[in-house]
Amino acid sequence: MDQLQLSEMVEKYLRGELSGAEKVAFEEMRMKDPELDQMVVEYHAFLDQIENYGAIRRFKSTLYDTHQTLQEDGLIKELRIRGSARIVNLWSRYRRVVTVAASIAGITALLISGMITVFSPKTPLRDIEELRRKVSSLEKQSSTQRVELNKFKNKIEPGASVKFGGTGFIIDPKGYMVTSAHVLKDAKKVYVQNQDGEDFLAEIIHLDASSDIALLKINDLDFKATKQLPYGFAKTSTDLSAPVYTLGYPKDEIVYNEGYLSAKSGLDGDTLSYQLAISANPGNSGGPVLNKNGEVIGILNARQASANGVVFATKSKNIYSLLESIKDAESPEHIRIHNASSIKKVDRMQQVKKVQDYVYMVKVVLN
């Protein structure tokens, strides 16, 4: 009997699907063979776990549907406390705490400033500044060292072949991000790295080949939910010749590029994509394409044709439809994206400064 047949037999046995005679024969085998017995025990525990997992997934999906239905029928309502009422409420509740805290803070501030003047060594300030500059320039130089340091943190197992796959960006502060689906081809493990060189393990939630979008969730204890996203997601089509820019990781450091929208459809009239005139390299795949208002209009997927400087991006509308399609089944957790950008009125440099914290390098481990 080979392993496959054996495991099938064990599964049948545990589900009570064996006939009387088969069952007796199997139990006899199990008595004689402690290895088989061990396998049955382990299999049992494992199957229970999968069954439980399945049951909870099904239950969560029912809960999700129920919530939607009841809300649509007006039988439950999601209430919001209005901003001002809430603040007044908090203020009246915590007034005493705040007053005490404020006075303590005041006293502490006085004490500390006093102590600083008394105890601080009389070194010239310039030295300190120089030292700081050195550290930061070192950090920039040694991107390879940075990767090695991360290995010590034991996130990426030694010997694993990391392919610097592409770029991804956060769409929900809880740690959901999108990248291009083709970046994750054959992925066994996915890590994402932020600007500071910190690695986080990410889980593939959903892959959609037709729009070339992958949804990832950062699944790492070291990851903390981000602040509210600075950018929004455009729901409508963008106009021809609109200036756009992108951020990505074609090398080990984040890179900015700008260009314009050159056609409203992609390769061979593909209506899911835009055509852009922008300079981009393979690692740019999965990076956000933003317009001047700081709205994400697409995800760059760098499908370069034979022509030079012709780049394609899948439209941001596709992110909305992807989230809609997986709502019930894949992730009962609520993923919310919105179209309002909070960086509409600031200049490009300030926008980029805000956005870059939400753009990650996506690293794919193949073995």
Next chain:
Amino acid sequence: MTITDHEKAVFKAIGVNDKDAIESVYKDNFSLIQHFVLYNNGNEDDARDIFQEAMIVLFEKSKSPDFVLTCQIKTYLYSVCRRLWLKKLHQNRKIESQIENFDQIVPVEDDLEEHEKLNKQYLIMRTAMGKIGEPCKSLIEAFYVHHKNMHEIAEFFGYTNADNAKNQKYKCLVRLKKLFFAQYKNA
């Protein structure tokens, strides 16, 4: 307070993922919990998360042969939500002593300890599922989550016959098992 037979039947039905039972409990209790969370420093997303987690606790308890419901579902749900929310507030280092009570409560600490254990196992399995990659993940889920049979699976994933699909499922399962136990034994 005695529990009516109807209440008992609803509780049982929740354990088998009965849509009508879930809907009636959801409809009767969600607003109360939402009110509670909103008035204790939460937002509508928190309310929904907390309520749905409490529903999962109810689901687990309904399936467990050792558990006997000794109070009304409403009271039980409220007690669980209250406890879960207190814990969350505590984690976020918000002040907890002034939490407002709306209703009577029953002790649920032990139940929640059990729930936490199950939830941890669920998360380990979810992580392992995330790591096996496609098409393994979809294949395993089609079989164990959505209860599709091997013929349907073969057709959907484009395998020539059910035996091929079975073979593939076996390979995926071996990988999943390895990944799962690697985490499970550490935990």
